Amino acid sequence: MLQIKNLHASVEDKEILKGINLEVKAGEVHAIMGPNGSGKSTLSAVIAGNENYEVTDGQVFLDGEDLADLAPEERAHKGVFLSFQYPVEIPGVSVTNFMRTAINETRKANGKEEMPANEMLKFIREKSELLEIDRKFLSRSLNEGFSGGEKKRNEIFQMAMLEPKLAILDETDSGLDIDALRIVANGVNKLKSENNAIIVITHYQRLLDYIVPDFVHVLYNGRIVKSGGKELAYELEEKGYDWIKQEQEA
């Protein structure tokens, strides 16, 4: 589904990604771990098409199609979803209206009719129940005054609504208490299928107890320096990132 080949990217002439290679197949969950500043968030931003990052070399393919020339919204229309580490507050636009616009724009781009209003409401209700989101919450301005946990839950709610092929969860666990973490993970697990794939970006192993990865990759200094199964996450938890750093510097 996703193929990343020798990806180099920089921001303001500073090279952050220095040759990433990764392949994610449908039905798989990949975890990307690494110390602060290793390039985790940059990688997710580049896949989603953030124009502040310049891809200097390499390619990203989704189902064989090079994403290089596609705007962020076009990538979204093809099924890429990025759950933000810091979701943006948009006062004056309700969660419902935002979702309605996002879904209908995506449908339009894929040559489909707009979703009828009653169907949309039913869909919203169904997905908000999945994330245990209170109905009142949906008429509030998007992310405005939401707690950290509410913001993250709202991100996964949007993921549920948009039904992406490839979901990248960037530090979705940060700022979550244990109950919120359980709800979010539970939601993600229910959305997982043979036809989609999930990349979980996290600093800690905690989330991976709930969303169990098929593969774990360690990102350090702009490169994937270690890959393995889920046991790698436990090893990292136990030994810390210094172990990786020492290994790299040796």
Added chain:
Amino acid sequence: MELKEKLIASFMAFEERVDVDADLHNIRTSAIQNFESKGFPTKKEEAWKYTSLNSLLKNDFTVFPKNENTIQFADVKKYFLHEIDTYKVVFIDGIFSSFLSSTTHDGIDVCLMSSALNKPKYKMVIDNYFNHIANKEESLTSLNTAFASEGAYINIPKSKVTDKPIEIMYFSTGSEAALLVQPRNLVIVGENSHVQIIERHQSLNENAVLTNSVTEIFAQKRAIVDYYKIQNDNHTASLIDNTYVSQQQESRVHVNTFSFGGSLTRNNLNFYHFGERIESHLNGITIIGERQHVDHYTLVHHAQPNCESFQDYKGIFSDNAIGVFNGKIYVEKEAQKTNAFQKNNNILLSDKATINAKPQLEIFADDVKCSHGCTIGQLDETAMFYMQSRGIPKKEAKALLMYAFSNAVIESIKIPELKQRITKIIANKLGVKLGFDL
């Protein structure tokens, strides 16, 4: 002949044409004298530092249109809020159109200034209100007063809630190459009464129009006035709007100004307090581009204790557009426990767009809460990326953000149809179709 000379020369002829009693004659005469000595304002005056009338005044304006013109309702229907559910006072090139209007004397007066000025039964009201709150020193207001003969006259007696909104509409047909119109509105809202008014100026072709309008609003005790100004005229029309609001105890007046069109627009909006526990609300949304120019010049004069005023002006400027916001809050020594707030937020969408923002607070009381906040920025790039990453294209994302930006003011519109209408105008302006109504 320069416009100033032309106007002064026309004054005598004008006075001969209208029936006037001595009192009105005196008011007009001193007004034309004030205009004669001050002339049109120039950039040398502090209040006009950022807005020049020079190039506008080079037009050879006709002061009195030669012909009476008619228009078909079908052609202008789109400018009205409703076909039947509003009172309408409609003018074509400054002349009342009974055909397009729907006035009333049934319990409330929604009619013509010319009748009020000429008929004896209105004399007492005119004596008590006409030109009482308008600034007699201000030259453009004086110019209007000198030629004041037509406009909307609205008088709501006490304890009346008007059953439907009132639309005041000024059309110009463009039958003159350049036309100067000077409407004069008088709105009196009695104790405990409530009225909603929508005012709009619309020119119907590309010929130049300059409107120099004066509106006096008197809100008696506990009266509620919601006044909406829709400024979405075409690019050859300019407007100088002078609005004066006089408020008695516990009255609540909202003036909402939506400035989307026109070439040059200047809004002089003045509030004066004559009682305690008054609320004044001044809201504005300005969305302009090309070489459009919109100047908001507001004054809230707090003269009594325990009053509140709220100003919230949002501006979005693209291309070479120029915006001005000058907000003055004056708090007299007696006006203790005043709450006066002012917000002015602006987004510049191009490097060549300009906003000149100037809060002016003059406070002589010591127990007050007054604040002002002004921001000037660009659209938030992170928010743009966030929305795009959810599949919302750049153009729509931009529009949605601009909506969000002006939402607080849109939300303050109390007439649902008008809210929809304004939303639609904004959507058209931004060239998007939004999948929902805000």
